[in-house]
Amino acid sequence: MFLSRKHRSNAWLLVTVALKWGVVVVWTREETPHHDTRLPQSDSLCEKLQYMSEPTMCDASKTETLLTGMYTRNVHNQDQNIKLNTAKKIPKVYIYSLPTRFNKDIETCVNYDAQPYLCLHLQNGGLGKFIYREGEMGVFYTNQFSLEVIIHNQLLQSRYRTLNPEEADIFYIPAYLGVYFFCRWSTTIEQLQNEMFDIIDAMPYFRQGKPHISTLAKIEREQAASDHPLLQNEKCRDVTYLVIEKEAYAWYRKFLGIENQRVIVVPYPSYVHLYNTKTASQSISSPGLESRQLMIFVAASDRRTNEFRNIIMDQMPHKVVDTTYEKFVEQVQAQGKDTPTQVILTTTECRPGHENITIGWMQKSVFCLQPPGDSPTRKSFYDSIQSGCIPVIFRFADQNVEYPFQRVLNYTEFIVTIDSERIERHEQIRDILEEIPKDEVHRLHQNVLKVARMLQYSVIESGDQPRSYRDALDMIMEEVQDIYNI
Known part of the structure; x- marks a missing residue:
């Protein structure tokens, strides 16, 4: 059963980890406030968040780098620049x-052919049934x-x-x-x-x-x-x-x-698995913010698992079932209505259809909400990262939710965290997200693209080919x- 919790104020003082490729951070504990800068009010989503512009990245001293076999930690302040190097061998x-x-x-016992109601497609080395490929991104029917x-x-x-x-x-x-x-x-x-x-x-x-x-x-x-x-x-x-x-x-x-x-x-395991591309950069290729017409998106079943989740779901005015983003826009425009900027896609567990379209919806979205269900974490969190959609999670004071590799990844650099009390007071999520400055939204999005490879299981191809990036x-x-x- 999901329990209700109170506000927790602990956040993180960032300590940049500069390494050979890309971007990543570690941190130490510190008290720090949440985003509180409001954007000018406007009826236009692009005017509110100004996503059509492409601001430059933040101060280079805050730019994170991705992991390689060599750890290098940089601590930046006015008087010091400390680097700690620890060589790592390839373990056997x-x-x-x-x-x-x-x-x-056991795999044969639980596979889809034996027990279809489990929807455990385990072919392709566990990645599941192949659905489609876009460039280096492969989309599979992968079970959590x-x-x-x-x-x-x-x-x-x-x-x-x-x-x-x-x-x-x-x-x-x-x-x-x-x-x-x-x-x-x-x-x-x-x-x-x-x-x-x-x-x-x-x-x-x-x-x-x-x-x-x-x-x-x-x-x-x-x-x-x-x-x-x-x-x-x-x-x-x-x-x-x-x-x-x-x-x-x-x-x-x-x-x-x-x-x-x-x-x-x-x-x-998410729906997305990347093919090996020797020339690939650490950042994945994903639509930019100017191509993302949805401000807020949720992929979730319609089960009303707990009261907190229900509050979030009730704030989403448009619900879609088994419809692509493009088809949805076409239907709305045919009715002479404006295209909504907040949508929930119903993804009933083991019901076929949504696995073909979920990633496409996320690629059209800026923020992807991750409401807790039966437990605090969700597969959709990783789908959103692989789609370049900024995950939005909810913090509860009495929980200590651990995310992958947080020893070296500072999640505050690429996700948005909202304290649960704000939702329990029925504050609107849209209003909260509109408080985030446009440059910060751009920075979060860029960092999502940089960490995505490290949070996915690559497609197994012929032999173990050298990769130019770290994966999960x-x-x-x-x-x-x-x-x-x-």
């Missing part, structure tokens, strides 16, 4: 060869719970893999035990997990305390619940799990007995290196 990952009942058989299959296949084809366990820095356990929840075989998760650890224990590396990682398809708390107590096994404490969401309530993690469980929060797998490996000091 050994993938255990487990019997197929721990992975491939496909992470175990994706990571396994990505590592199999990666530069990180070694077939020699003696030279491995990291050991990967390719068990699809999170998505096993949907199989309902007679074998319990406890039995299957014990069998898995017995196999791993037959080799010396787990007992030797070597770094071991694995992946969980569903959010953390659902992997420790009574109906799927995967994380209740004490041996899990010696494994670092890649998860799409870490439980946001510290008290509940303690209640579940997993307060000491190591996890790395990684991106939800590279970021994950650097997080593992940091945890284990590799």
